[in-house]
Amino acid sequence: MFMTESVYASATVQPDSLYQAFAAVSGILKNNLVEEGDLIKNGDPLIQIINSAPELNADNARLNLNLAEENYKGSAAILTALEDEIQAAQLSLMNDSINYFRQKRLWEQQIGSQVQFENKKLAYELSQNKFRLAKNRYDRTQKELSTQWQQARNSYETAKTNAEDFTVTSKINGKVYALFKQPGEIVTTMEPLAALGSKDVFIIELLVDEVDIVKISPGLQVLVTLDAYKNSVFEASIHKIYPRKDERSQTFKVEGIFKDPPKTLYPGLAGEGNIIIAEKENVLTLPKSYLINGNQVRTRDGIVQLKIGLQSLDQVEVLEGIDEKTAILKPEE
Template sequence: MVRLLHAIFLMFLLISCGNEQEKTYPVKTGITESVYSSVTIQPDSLYQAYAPVSGLLDENLVEEGDLVAKGEVIAQIINTSPKLATENARAALDLAKKNYRGSSGILSSIEEELKAARLKYKDDSINYYRQEKLWAQGIGSKATFESRKLAYELSSNSLELLQKKYSRTEDELQTQLEQAENTYRLALVNTRDFSVTSKINGKVYALHKNPGELITSSQPLASIGKEEDFVIEMLVDEVDIVRVKVGQPVLLTLDAYGDHVFEAEVSKIYPEKDERNQTFLVEALFTEAPEVLYPGLSGEANILTAKKDSTLVIPRAYLVGKNKVKTKDGEVQVTVGLESLDSVEILEGITAETLIYKPKE
């Protein structure tokens, strides 16, 4: 009987202890408020190098991992699209040269006409002046004289017209030649080899195209960035971005370095929101960077937005809703201040002597 009563007492004690609600007192301590963010490491000044024209990648003059100087050629492009236009321009230029300078050209044909016209003019003028002298002496008929005079005038007019035609044609052919030369020079510019150069002193982190591939001016050829300087890229939710400011400290971990915590500082906040994931891009710089970093290393970060060394704090789990706690007298409304991952600052509503109870889940 005694043993039975003892067993019942122990069972009642265990049930009572198991049903007892967790409780605690607020404490005076420090609290730090932070904004969480994912992290990606990228080289400083990282950019994509593009071809100035569409064409054929003739050669990559660097390899991934190479160091390059500003202005150094990294790739050679052959612009093949206007090749036919260049050939047509060359043919047009050759034709213009033949027309202007060639022995069988248009001017040569007019020159032959001019020679014949000059001979006829000379012959008609001799006949006319001879007949005019005879007519003055009363020799010959008037009809013969007038016929010689008409032939002379027609020859003179024909010669004058041919001389004007020659001058006009020469000017037109010279203009056509100059235009053909300009068109051909422009076509050569469009088909010459194009060089892609580095905009910075840095390192080649990626080559995106292989020699022989057709490329367009909208496709990147290479990724180039600083060799030793890296930036920390953080994606901050739009709900938290208003609390982030340049100069705030950052504590971060990288998957490649396990639990090691690195320190950094916010250096730049990009004002445009990424509509795809509702975040803002924030950059930070290492206070002391790891010895080895690679583009694309990932991790997590907390941006420290506010801090108090001594204030009234309760565990976050004891907060009912957004601004209430449970006491022996029931729920009491409180004014909340800073919030961390596991703690909440209490500004008004309770004191350090107020016993609070953890709400049931």
């Protein structure tokens, strides 16, 4: 006889990449921008939350950024006036330099007066200081305007991000499966607003008892029956085993993937799964109802100890203790 040993698991169909979308801020739900069943792409807006302050802050930050950029880079920038001052100071310095060195040569030839020489020298030194101050003022102003421009840009990016927090967007390409809030309702960061997942790829969530989880490994075959498809059995394989036990149900979650899925699937379809952990041909089997204390049977010669092998829901494999000719008596109830 051919015998299969399997592990039973309750099964629930869910879309792949299923997740719940939350708001990053609290407020009032202004509008659901999508409907249940809509197909969405990564980054698409889903839900708009009311709060005008972030939008106003972002607009003010944008205006400040434009002003700072105009001051730093624009044609009418403050730096342009300072550049003109530097050019004027440079021209004045060149003129005073020529006059000073000309007067210096004359003075060395004992031509002219000392007063004239001292005046030319003083004018030259003043022009040098004026030129240096103009350059220093330009460098300082340029640094200040650059800093103000960078700060304004950072403020604008921060304000824009804060404003974007009031629009919940999709993180995947997929489908909207549920919307949990309606316009006018209060939104908090602790409550989900929508459920999103893959539009055509579904997985099977299997709950395996903790006593059986050690028998499960990726790649094992699963036979799945769904309540929505009463007379059909679907093949699947184990894809992923979650290592954390659910303390309430004392089960582990295991994911399976359909080999040939049904044509129509919906989130939450329930059923059962049998995970095939061993198969053997030409085995001696016995109904479990004939067992006493899990590994004994009653024969005409008395109680016999058995060595048990594979087990299914209602059959066990007998390795030692009896053979196919042994007459087995059903235990008294």
